[in-house]
Amino acid sequence: MPWGEPRQARPIVCTRGILHAIDSMRRSVIAGVAALLWTAVSVAVHGQAGPERAVAREILRELIEIPTTADDGATPRAAQAMADRLVAAGFPRDDVRVLNLNPRVGSLVARFRGSEPNRPPILLMAHIDVVPALRADWSVDPWVLLERDGWFYGRGTTDNKAGAAMLVASFVRLKREGWRPRGDIIIALTGDEETTQDSIKWLLKEHRPLVSAGFALNTDSGGIILKNGKPSLFTVQASEKIYADYQLEVTDVGGHSSLARPDNPIYTLAAALQRIAGHQFPLNVTETARLFFERSALVETGQVAADMRAVSLSPPDASAAARLSTQPFYNARLRTTCVATRVDAGHANNALPQSARAVVNCRILPGEATAPVEAAVRRLAGDGVKVTVLYPPTASPPSPLPAPLLNTLERLAAAQWPGVPLAPVMEAGATDGMYTRLAGIPTYAPSALPEDPDDVRAHGRDERVGVEAFYQATEFWYRMIKTFGEDR
């Protein structure tokens, strides 16, 4: 299926029905062949020799075993450890910089010099800090890389030390092979993505020439979505939703609860929240969403697949969108959402409340203006409710999705995961990529690591990555760096 403009909606339903029938027959044949290929070719296509695997594993081990939570303050040490490896592999010391935002937050920026200095560089991203993990909460030691039953366990094995290890291992391998890119390729490993994301902002502001690039590839998002344990969709994250918090507050003089009145802050606030609950922001099928649904339809069946196709047409089918919107995961991809997340009201069981407060958390579609969302919250809150901005939205544009880029990624993914469609996705959370996009660097995240929607352990206990999956993703990044470095 070519990448490009949306197909026009066709009014003649029966034609579409026939096309869908042919399409689905073709797909089931493709799926059958793909399953056979998957088993037969998997070893051949992911071929990575023993020594390269050992290097990648050793880098991952070293990173996992340096605890890098915000409390530890050890990201400068982790950045230095990666810098030492790059220098040992032959990178000039001047091209490998450990940049400390402060003594407890460090980042690494390393440059692979190309043969054509005037070409725009490519920026490769990962973060080396992790969220806390308590030994008592885990069944294994989070700060030791443990290989067991085909898994690597340890804090950061998925988020995002695996990514950092894949980048450093690829640079080491490419350098040792005597390879050289055409334009410069830069690795940036940041030290506070999980908390303030100040490092990436600081690098973009204070060290711009070191990280300036034509586009960026981020290891910290996207991935291969597993369905029943098998790869079903290769996702490339190309945009992130915009986060904002609003506080709703109602106050009153209060009084004795024996003298009940029909109006009090809790009732006023409850009515405001009900209006927010009943409000649906307008359908907006972004370019990323359109391609996501178009490609996801290839791995879905029945009504869901039909609805996904219908919503990716131009104009999107409203009733298909309405059906998909009943599922929170799809709804989040089709529109801005706002939802009440906290309530705090009253001061005694036997007193009329003097105040009632709620937090409404909004996730705004990238590319949409943020002011109308705040205006909608204020309008829905109504008279007598004071609305304040608790966490202001930072607009971050979606990255464009040019066909040549998608074709290259699709070709690379198909070589290792044949029969698995590629789809651009929007992340509901936030990564450092939000700031590179804001700085004018289109950013794409094809982590190539498997994601089991029913077993997400990033930030949780017993975080792990499949041993084979880690090596396969490392191979993918090696090939991708080489491909883009040679300009496709």
Ligand SMILES: [Zn+2]
């Ligand atoms: Zn992360």
